[in-house]
Amino acid sequence: MSTARTRIRRRRWWLEVGWKYFFAVVVVFYAVFPLVYVLSASLNPRGTLSGSNNLFSAFDLSNFAALGATSYWTWVGNTLLVGGVSAVGAVIMGASAAYAFSRFRFRGRRVSLTSLLIVQMFPQALAFVAIFLMLLAIGEIVPALGLNSKLALICVYLGGALGANTFLMYGFFNTIPIEIDESAKIDGATHAQIFWRLIIPLVTPILAVVALLAFITAFGDYILAKIVLTSEDNWTLAVGMYQWVSNQLASRWGLFAAGAVIAAIPVLALFLSLQRFIVGGLTQGSVKG
């Protein structure tokens, strides 16, 4: 009697819960296999596609060491510079715009909010021809802002800063009670003091998310980085690493795998540690894929 009952209960457990563990194995395999493969390829000293298929058949750091002989670390520096400055700029611009929209009532506020929403629907990357020609013209006057300048690329990225981030931050700013501002104002604080010393510390979570998203966008962009940065020592990782594997015959697979592991681990770590905030941010607007 009792054995029959446990059998029924066990069958029910299998039907309702147990199979999910098997399913989880399949899903995790689907999600993780390419990542495990790239890790294994980075440790494989043969450094070609053909030799990399036996997972973890070798353990050797020669690919990582060989990165030093390439421009890899220059590209890492460029990427960090371009991504970092764009992230900081995007945060400052987005936060101050969101503050203005959230705290001040001025003429044209609704219209500007709506136009921002419309403008952000049209990706900057589609206008790359005009960006290219414009930088060509600017470069004749101010070479520091022309083609092949990291500063110019940062400016281009900052052009999209307002559209992509204002709404994300605007929603967050609105959750901060306006009474805080008012009491500070009564105590004699100026609007700048309220912004820098009261509001900014209160909204740090969303600032972190926006910074990370802006950094990842700059990190992963190829088309604009490719047309703006023309010389090899100015390339970012996306432009540089593409050269390694785009040519099937001369493909430097081991280098690519090692470079990918090094570049991805910090991004993965940041992403996973900020996961909670990012999920909130993503569902409110910004999209990666």
Place this chain on the structure above:
Amino acid sequence: MAQPQVLTPPSRPPRESHARSWRGIGWGFIVKLIVMGLINALGIMAILSAFSAQSWILLGVTAALVLAADVVYFTKRALPLKYLMPGLVFLLVFQVFVFGYTAYIAFTNYGTGHAGSQEQAVDAALIQGERRIEGSETYPLSVVERFGEYGLAINDDGDVRVGSAASPLTDVGTAPAGQAPASVDGWTVVPRTQVITDQELQATIEALRVPFSDDPNDGSIRTRDGSTGVLYTPTMVWDAEAGTITDTVNGTVYTADDATGSFVADDGTRLPAGWYVNVGFDNFLRVFTDPSLAGPLLSVTGWTFAFAAGSVVISFGLGLVFALVFNDPRVRARKYLRTLIILPYAFPAFMSALLFRGMFNAEFGVINDLFFFGSQINWLGDPWLAKAAVLWVNVWLSFPYWFLVCTGALQALPSDTLEAASIDGAGRWRQFRSIVLPLLLVSTAPLAISSFAFSFNNFTVIYMFNAGGPAIPGAPYTLGSTDILISAIYRVSGVAGGAADYGLASALSIIVFIVVGVISAIAFRQTRKLEEFQ
């Protein structure tokens, strides 16, 4: 209610509590002053160099921006603008203006062979036919330098004349006849030893040509050895009045044609150098009427929609199924499971696409090797397999996003509604179809639209994975079968090399802008209808 109090100004300012001492020493103002000083200085520098390059548009824009910044930050009015201005400037210049500029280029024939003004085209045409006339005069010459720009200084019978590639020769002084100028006002004379020993400099000097005067028909000075200059004169003659270029060697007359922006001879031959002109709707018409272009573009457009829709639908479906399955409190270690599932999303997208490029390789790829028993399936070379593969890659990249979003949305569902439904006898499927899915769609539909728009222009994945290949046979600009519109535009534009057609590329961009705009508008209207469910 507090007691009514008569406010009287205190005779002495009361000691403020520490928490209320907002007034510092005015650091903010000093910082503002420094930043504005820098902006003004840089702005004036840009204005000056725009003035010397006679670039009036850039001068005007820079002046307007600097002036606006000063007005906004040094007056007490327009407080919100103080916060909006930095972002707004970048938005206006690098996004709004760029869109407008795209529209402008779309109506021109800007591109290879039509890259500048008519004046520049004349110069280019004359330079192309420049010859050294037998027995022409030679001048003693020095190489000069100013701010990294090289120029040539000649001694023309006692007059020192100097110029560079951008500025024609001008008189700057006198020197004893027959000697190379030893010093030139405003320029540094490069020592001859350096000209001889520095290979790179030598190449620069040999390529340098300095226009003899403002009239391109006068030719230019060039040098081979860095010590004597020779006058090269064009074999073509430009007649500005008649707008014709005459080839003095064979007598052909090329007439400037303002409709096409090129110099055309009577027999129809054209000079390679032209200028850009407004061509009206020609670029747009070409997209639809040129049969060699219209066919491939139509298939590219179809694939763009299929790719974007497929990416969203499949990854949304996968994410939803996973979310439904693992949103079960009885499954243990869900936190770790979730972390593992979102790994593809956290891995940089361009690297995943490159990684899959190697994994799908027909000969050495791990996918054929491990999962298809070593058979050589040509994933990247076959049009349909390549499409399937790139869709697979994009789904792999984006399903975790939908998993996260759906998990969040499921947890936010009102549990009382579901409870009521199950008490009323609704089965699992019925609950899902009538309650869970509609409510889920309300919160996820706007995300699906932006995700669609993103995939629609996901250049990185397409280009990194297979560069749009394999090529469609016979298509111009080597369009490929996995090319989506934006990567097709990239090829047409020629910014990556090859013949450039900025006009056509911009026209295509405008068409894509319109498509994206229309889709977003329709979709947002539909989502508003969905919201009425609630």
